[in-house]
Amino acid sequence: MLLNILIGxxxxxxxxxxxxxxGGINRKIVGRLQKRYGPKWYQEFLDIFKLLSKRATSHxxxxxxxxxxxxxxxxxxxxxMPITNNIVxxxxxxxFFIFVYLIAVGMxxxxxxxxxxxxxxxxxxxxxxxxxxxxxxxxxxIIVLTIIKLxxxxxxxxxxxxxxxxxxxWFLIALPLGGIVGILSLMGMLGKKPFETYIAPAExxxxxxxxxxxxxxxxxxxxxxxxxxxxxxxxxxxxxGGAENIFIFLIKYFLTYTxxxxxxxxxGRLKIDQVVKFYYKWPLLMAVTQAIIxxxxxxxx
Amino acid sequence: MASIEIxxxxxxxxxxVSYFLTKFNSFAGSVLTIFSTMFxxxxxxxxxxxxxxxxxxxxxPGFTFEFTYLGAYFAIxxxxxxxxxSFFHPYFVDHYKYKNAYNMLFLLSLAGVLGAxxxxxxxxxxxxxxxxxxxxxxxxxxxxxxxxxxxxxxxSAAGSFxxxxxxxxxxxxxxxxxxxxxxxxxxxxxxxxxxxxxLIAGFAKLGVFPLHIWLPIAHGNAPHPFSPxxxxxxxxxxxxxxxxxxxRISPASTVITAISxxxxxxxxxxxxxxxxxxxxxMAIREDDAKKLLAYSSMSHGGYIIVAFSLLDSVAFAxxxxxILAHALASAGAFMAIAAVARQTGTTKMSEMGGxxxxxxxxxxxxxxxxISMAGIPPMGGFIxxxxxxxxxxxxxxxxxxxxxxxGSIGSFLYVFRPLAAxxxxxxxxxxxxxKEAPILMLIPxxxxxxxxxxxxxxxxxxxxxxxxxxxxxxxxxLIINSPALxxxxxxxxxxxxxxxxxxxxxxxxxxxxxxxxxxxRQVGLMDTYTAANFIHTEELLHYSVDFYAPLERLYEKYxxxxxxxxxxxxxxxxxxxxxxxxxxMSKYVEVAIFWIVAILAFLLWGEL
Numbered sequence: 001m002l003l004n005i006l007i008g009x010x011x012x013x014x015x016x017x018x019x020x021x022x023g024g025i026n027r028k029i030v031g032r033l034q035k036r037y038g039p040k041w042y043q044e045f046l047d048i049f050k051l052l053s054k055r056a057t058s059h060x061x062x063x064x065x066x067x068x069x070x071x072x073x074x075x076x077x078x079x080x081m082p083i084t085n086n087i088v089x090x091x092x093x094x095x096f097f098i099f100v101y102l103i104a105v106g107m108x109x110x111x112x113x114x115x116x117x118x119x120x121x122x123x124x125x126x127x128x129x130x131x132x133x134x135x136x137x138x139x140x141x142i143i144v145l146t147i148i149k150l151x152x153x154x155x156x157x158x159x160x161x162x163x164x165x166x167x168x169x170w171f172l173i174a175l176p177l178g179g180i181v182g183i184l185s186l187m188g189m190l191g192k193k194p195f196e197t198y199i200a201p202a203e204x205x206x207x208x209x210x211x212x213x214x215x216x217x218x219x220x221x222x223x224x225x226x227x228x229x230x231x232x233x234x235x236x237x238x239x240x241g242g243a244e245n246i247f248i249f250l251i252k253y254f255l256t257y258t259x260x261x262x263x264x265x266x267x268g269r270l271k272i273d274q275v276v277k278f279y280y281k282w283p284l285l286m287a288v289t290q291a292i293i294x295x296x297x298x299x300x301x
Numbered sequence: 302m303a304s305i306e307i308x309x310x311x312x313x314x315x316x317x318v319s320y321f322l323t324k325f326n327s328f329a330g331s332v333l334t335i336f337s338t339m340f341x342x343x344x345x346x347x348x349x350x351x352x353x354x355x356x357x358x359x360x361x362p363g364f365t366f367e368f369t370y371l372g373a374y375f376a377i378x379x380x381x382x383x384x385x386x387s388f389f390h391p392y393f394v395d396h397y398k399y400k401n402a403y404n405m406l407f408l409l410s411l412a413g414v415l416g417a418x419x420x421x422x423x424x425x426x427x428x429x430x431x432x433x434x435x436x437x438x439x440x441x442x443x444x445x446x447x448x449x450x451x452x453x454x455x456x457s458a459a460g461s462f463x464x465x466x467x468x469x470x471x472x473x474x475x476x477x478x479x480x481x482x483x484x485x486x487x488x489x490x491x492x493x494x495x496x497x498x499x500l501i502a503g504f505a506k507l508g509v510f511p512l513h514i515w516l517p518i519a520h521g522n523a524p525h526p527f528s529p530x531x532x533x534x535x536x537x538x539x540x541x542x543x544x545x546x547x548x549r550i551s552p553a554s555t556v557i558t559a560i561s562x563x564x565x566x567x568x569x570x571x572x573x574x575x576x577x578x579x580x581x582x583m584a585i586r587e588d589d590a591k592k593l594l595a596y597s598s599m600s601h602g603g604y605i606i607v608a609f610s611l612l613d614s615v616a617f618a619x620x621x622x623x624i625l626a627h628a629l630a631s632a633g634a635f636m637a638i639a640a641v642a643r644q645t646g647t648t649k650m651s652e653m654g655g656x657x658x659x660x661x662x663x664x665x666x667x668x669x670x671x672i673s674m675a676g677i678p679p680m681g682g683f684i685x686x687x688x689x690x691x692x693x694x695x696x697x698x699x700x701x702x703x704x705x706x707x708g709s710i711g712s713f714l715y716v717f718r719p720l721a722a723x724x725x726x727x728x729x730x731x732x733x734x735x736k737e738a739p740i741l742m743l744i745p746x747x748x749x750x751x752x753x754x755x756x757x758x759x760x761x762x763x764x765x766x767x768x769x770x771x772x773x774x775x776x777x778x779l780i781i782n783s784p785a786l787x788x789x790x791x792x793x794x795x796x797x798x799x800x801x802x803x804x805x806x807x808x809x810x811x812x813x814x815x816x817x818x819x820x821x822r823q824v825g826l827m828d829t830y831t832a833a834n835f836i837h838t839e840e841l842l843h844y845s846v847d848f849y850a851p852l853e854r855l856y857e858k859y860x861x862x863x864x865x866x867x868x869x870x871x872x873x874x875x876x877x878x879x880x881x882x883x884x885x886m887s888k889y890v891e892v893a894i895f896w897i898v899a900i901l902a903f904l905l906w907g908e909l
Binding site: 005008009052053054055056057058059060061062064067068069070071072073074075076077079080090092093095096097098101102104105107108111112115116117118119120121123124126127128130131133134137138141142145148149151152153154155210211214215216218219271272273276277284288291292295296 | 664693703706795819843845855
């Protein structure tokens, strides 16, 4: 059991390092796209360590407790995440629903802490984040329902193995409409443009993050990096056939994140009600169509 | 040895005693209420779990009782909620006009509940149902509004009479009022009639779409300590009736092959799904914290209906567990709101802010309750929602899945609202003097909080009991591995204790990181970034009115559809009444002459 916990902690730490580096590389890529040099690839590490070493202000115990709960919840979620078919801390228990719902504990902690700061911008940011969540989660869950129904497993490793078996395609290809929905929902989850309404730096001063500084902000940065790791890995395992070994995982992960980042950089920002309308129009329609085709008619490529 | 008959008699006797005791000393009367409800709960739970409840009848001629696991499960949950809520009585009964009647009716309604869950005959079930309705009908108007009781009574009566109709139809075919044997031997049109009328009764009591209108009115306006009983305990009577109808009766209906479910059950599941979505959307835009929780009860009632209409043992286990999890969560949340309402005098979220600094324990109680309500691990609501999801996915019910997932995510939105508006945010100057709730009120809230966590971490003991119910209903039990603490769903394993342990470990890691770093400087709540504006009033820095305004704007014009429909119906009934009054009780001469002529014509029919 102790070994499993250590592996899990290792996965969480790996996720943090991986996402922070890839995030840095992506800043460079975006910089080049905009004809700038961009920061060094390890700039994000420097930012986080600088923040962690600074003395900050606190708005009361719930402000601190929320941050601890947020980071704790996200670390716990990451500990369940499989990286390859074999590297998984708690084999057999990497149930899809754990990721969707345990991640919510972390989100709740952050929302609590942000509202506890007493800044209205933070509350508006939380409101927008929750509304966005209501928008992207339902189409995504319908597609995952289809995948679980087709494979008969809700364990991420098993879903990955199912796609690797000969004769089966990746679900991105096997369920083309569902793949599009998956990508759109992932963009919503990551808060990429055009769905970055809840951060909106120029509009509501970074939303939930507005009051933070020092170690609290540093911990929330770590939490954010691990959250992105969980969400992108979820996509890799559900739609891109999991990973036989760590190199394949790294390639799939890097390509997924970079592609999304590039798409996001040529988009503007939607208003929050437009986000909701968008997700309940096309992605939901596509998800339901895909689910009906795949489950009731059995047409899977 | 505890006999059900004795327990009911004890409740009736103590209700009479408490009536007079409360008249002299309200505290003593309330303490008697606490002790008698606690006694009933403890004996029910102890003897119920050990199958040692005695059902013989010596003192109540005409009544017969029977021990079923189904009834015992419901009775234990309801008695628990009653006994916890009774701790609030010493602090609340003095505020009500008829304080002695409050304690008396409270105990009498519990007696009715026990009778309803343990009886073996439908006529007695109807009697006990009416006992509950009539006692609670006089409890509700002691709160904010008298008309709330009218709405409650109207829908309850409609439900009861639908059930009575069903009972009589059953009696005509079967010839007995027996609950188990009677329903099973129904056939043909009668089965459909009884199915529909029982479900009307179940829907009305549970507050499921389209019979939900009374729920926010009654929950929102009931006395503060009675709302947890209404939502946590009494609406579960509806679930009981719905279980009887959905599982025991098999109406003739074609099976939809794609999802292997009869049409009748699929339609009921769709109604449950509508209820989930409707309740969620209405809860999101509600300003009164109690009404918000009432709409959430409606949405959870939808989950229970969906679970029981899937005819699958995983779904049944989820449904039964959801009844417990929601009873605990909603009782906890309502009790926290009641405590806040006692200290501040309001339940409107737009009038409050920053209560957490004065009432931290109440805040924790509310937080744990809503985590369970939103179905987030490591609380009980996660287990039941997980089981329901398993069944929905296994059957491939896409449209019901949309509602189920929407309700699940939507519940994050509405439960967070009281958290942010009421407890967090700026601390209003008028609430800087309030105190934490008294210790006697905190005890039940803390017990409920611990149980919310227990049901989420170690569900296997309770699921073992639920398995006995499922076997009793004639289905295969849920596969649980008690030594390993795992639950097997249709497509995966769940290990709740591991999730809770890992979560605890993660929090410890985060706490260590936090504590190792430099200590922060404490600043006040008004010391915030305001984009270079100078704001000195707390109200202006507190974002709580129309919290989800951009989302509400998308659907607000459809929200009055159902109330408009019922208003229209009420108008039609009034018009019918006016017509009847005009025809039969009017003072106009022409009507009298018309009747005289009509009666003469009738009498002389054969003669002319």
